[in-house]
Amino acid sequence: MRLLLRISALLVCACATLLAEDSPARPLDAFSYDQLRMFLKGYNGDWRPQSDREKGLPAPPATKSSPSNARRIALPKPAARSVDFKTLLESRRSVREFSMEPLPLADLAFLLWAAQGMVDTNFHTAPSAGGRYPLETYISAANVGGLKPGIYRYEPATHSLVVIDENPKSPEKLLAPCYGERTVAGAAAVLIWTATPYRTEWKYAFTAHRMIAMEAGHACQNALLAATALGLGACPLLSYHQSAIDKWLGVDGREEFVIYLAAVGQPARN
Numbered sequence: 001m002r003l004l005l006r007i008s009a010l011l012v013c014a015c016a017t018l019l020a021e022d023s024p025a026r027p028l029d030a031f032s033y034d035q036l037r038m039f040l041k042g043y044n045g046d047w048r049p050q051s052d053r054e055k056g057l058p059a060p061p062a063t064k065s066s067p068s069n070a071r072r073i074a075l076p077k078p079a080a081r082s083v084d085f086k087t088l089l090e091s092r093r094s095v096r097e098f099s100m101e102p103l104p105l106a107d108l109a110f111l112l113w114a115a116q117g118m119v120d121t122n123f124h125t126a127p128s129a130g131g132r133y134p135l136e137t138y139i140s141a142a143n144v145g146g147l148k149p150g151i152y153r154y155e156p157a158t159h160s161l162v163v164i165d166e167n168p169k170s171p172e173k174l175l176a177p178c179y180g181e182r183t184v185a186g187a188a189a190v191l192i193w194t195a196t197p198y199r200t201e202w203k204y205a206f207t208a209h210r211m212i213a214m215e216a217g218h219a220c221q222n223a224l225l226a227a228t229a230l231g232l233g234a235c236p237l238l239s240y241h242q243s244a245i246d247k248w249l250g251v252d253g254r255e256e257f258v259i260y261l262a263a264v265g266q267p268a269r270n
């Protein structure tokens with residue numbers, strides 16, 4: 001018993017140390033609720049913010065580039081699924097307990113396509129303000145058929161996965177930034193959306209940020225409904241430590257940072 005307590009204390013210390021590292025000040029504390037609500041309102045509309053686009057500055061790259069030697073894994077094409085839409089909406093529930101069964105790669109492919117996939121050369125399954133598409137979708141794969149555990153990035157244009165880090169330790173290392181959340185511990189995969197704000201700021205200046213938050217909601221809801229259609233369980237998550245998860249993913253936390261997560265897997269059968 002004493003040994004168990006000692007191990008738990010050590011684990012808590014390890015988590016606290018990890019989370020304390022690079023912890024930013026809490027800048028949101030500096031704003032009043034009225035100021036924070038402005039984020040939701042945007043602006044009154046009786047004047048236009050001067051964006052970098054209007055100033056004639058070049059557009060930032062529309063997508064994240066990968067090193068020339070990056071390895072890609074082609075994904076199965078999204079297959080047609082026919083489900084009654086009302087039943088689909090009624091049956092979506094946040095699922096937090098998963099079985100040990102792997103997530104088939106074809107199911108992961110369908111979820112990713114539903115979240116951010118392309119339907120033709122210009123348009124994606126989810127809407128994006130001004131067609132700026134500021135989100136990237138990463139996958140922490142713990143138990144996906146045919147994939148080594150690790151971190152991958154979905155590339156909508158090629159409907160493939162870019163291998164970021166085929167490291168069996170990566171999925172379990174995600175647990176500390178997620179405060180040990182059991183939903184993350186049991187999931188076959190966690191979808192991770194990052195925002196690259198300047199893609200939208202370039203066109204919409206300071207009104208961009210609420211658009212980006214809305215778009216993360218669109219992407220995640222598409223993935224949740226797709227999971228429901230496939231008989232999978234999924235749960236949206238915001239319980240993560242911002243700088244710790246950005247560090248885990250290897251993004252800089254300023255030009256690109258994590259904005260939303262969804263844990264996915266085969267639901268536990270009771």
Ligand SMILES: Cc1cc2nc3c(=O)[nH]c(=O)nc-3n(C[C@H](O)[C@H](O)[C@H](O)COP(=O)(O)O)c2cc1C
Nearest residue numbers: 092093094095096181183235236237238239240260
């Ligand atoms: C923005 C957002 C963040 C959420 N974060 C978490 C979370 O961190 N952990 C969790 O267990 N559920 C989380 N949820 C799921 C909600 O708890 C859940 O949607 C709510 O209880 C309603 O249940 P339902 O999704 O089954 O309809 C989140 C939902 C939203 C929309």
